C-alpha cells in the first residue's frame with residue numbers, strides 16, 4: 302500500500318515577531334488594539350487616545366532584547382527546572398491549552414473541584430490517551446513565580462513548573478534595565494521588593510520606605526514595628542540630604558495594594574511631582590514618571606460569593622483623583638496582563654519553549670490552536686479574541702461559570718464556547734480536536750492520525766479495524 306496523505310491540517314506560518322522585547326510588543330499591541338477599535342474599559346471616558354500623556358512614559362523603546370525563543374519567566378535567582386523525558390509519541394502536537402487561574406482552577410485558595418480532574422485529562426487520562434501541553438496565564442501576582450507554582454502544584458495535585466507559568470508582573474522584569482530608582486507597590490510585606498530585585502531592578506523603593514522617611518505622608522497610617530524594621534532608610538541609602546534629592550523614575554504596581562489609602566496618596570504625590578522628585582509638586586502636572594500596573598482587572602474571583610475589587614479599580618481611582626486634584630489634567634497609566642495582546646504573545650513564546658523542553662516538540666511553528674479558558678470576559682475572553690484576530694494560529698476562547706462571569710448574563714466579550722467548568726472546557730477542546738483531525742488511538746495506545754482511506758471510512762460511519770503504517774492508522 303502506498304503512503305497515504307495525512308488528514309489536511311490548516312496552514313500555519315511562523316509568528317511575526319516584529320518586536321524584540323516585551324516593551325516594544327506592548328506598544329505594538331496597543332497600536333493594533335487601537336487600530337481594531339479595541340479600547341481598555343473606561344478608556345473612552347478617562348484616557349486620551351495616545352499611549353501616554355507624560356513625557357517619559359511615551360518613551361517605551363527598549364534598551365534590551367528578549368529573544369523570540371524567550372527564556373521562561375523566571376527570576377535569575379530561580380532557574381528553571383528543565384527537561385523531563387520527552388514523550389513525543391503520545392503528545393498532542395497541534396493544539397494546547399492556556400488557563401487563567403482564579404475563578405477557573407482556584408477560588409479562595411482552594412481548587413475548584415473539577416480542576417483536579419481537568420488536569421488529569423490533560424495529562425493523558427482521556428479516551429485517546431493523549432497528553433496535551435498547557436500553560437497558566439494569570440493576572441494575579443505578589444509572589445515569586447516558583448512559590449506560586451508550588452502552591453498550584455499542591456492545589457491541583459500536579460507538578461507545575463515556572464516554565465509554564467506567567468503572572469501579572471512577570472513581564473515587568475523586561476523593564477528592569479530601563480530604570481534606576483523605582484517605586485514598587487502592592488503585595489505582602491517586602492515580597493514584591495524581593496521579586497522586583499530578583500528581576501534585576503537595581504533600586505527598589507516601597508511605600509513603606511517613604512512612610513518611614515516622613516510619617517506625615519499618610520496621616521492615618523502607622524507602620525508596624527516589623528514594617529518599620531523592614532523599610533529602608535531612603536536618605537542614607539541614596540546618600541541624600543533631603544527626600545527631594547531622590548528621583549523616582551517609574552512606578553510599578555506589582556500586586557494588589559494592602560493599603561489603598563496610603564498607596565494612593567504616595568502614587569499621586571509622585572505622579573504630581575517635579576519629574577519624580579519626592580516631596581515636590583509640579584506646577585504643570587505633566588512631568589511625573591510613568592506608572593505601570595501589572596494588570597487592569599477591576600474585579601476578580603475570591604472566596605466571597607461576589608467578585609472583589611482588583612488592581613484595575615485602583616488604577617481608575619488614581620487616574621480620576623489625579624484629574625480631580627490638578628484642575629482637570631489627564632493622567633495616562635499603563636497596564637500589562639490580559640487583555641493586552643502583548644501578554645498573549647509573551648504566552649505564545651513561553652508555550653513554544655514549554656512544548657520543546659517538556660514534551661520534546663521541537664517545532665518552529667506554534668500549535669494550530671490554543672484553547673484559552675477563563676472566567677472574566679473583559680480580560681480573558683477579550684484578550685483571547687483580540688489575539689485570535691491578529692494571530693496566524695487560532696486562539697479559541699472558552700468562558701467558564703465558576704468565577705467572575707455571572708451565568709445568565711450576556712458577557713460583554715463573547716467567547717467561542719460557554720461551559721460550566723474547566724473540566725467541560727478541557728473535554729470540549731480535546732473532542733473538537735479529535736473530531737477535526739480524525740485521530741484515533743492505535744491498538745498499542747498511541748494517538749495517531751488516520752490516513753485518507755481510514756478517514757473516509759470513519760466519515761461514512763464505518764468502524765474498521767486499524768493497523769499502523771508509517772505513523773498513520775490505515776485500515777487493516
Ligand SMILES: [Mg+2]
Pocket residue numbers: 401402403404405602675676677704
Ligand atoms: Mg480569573
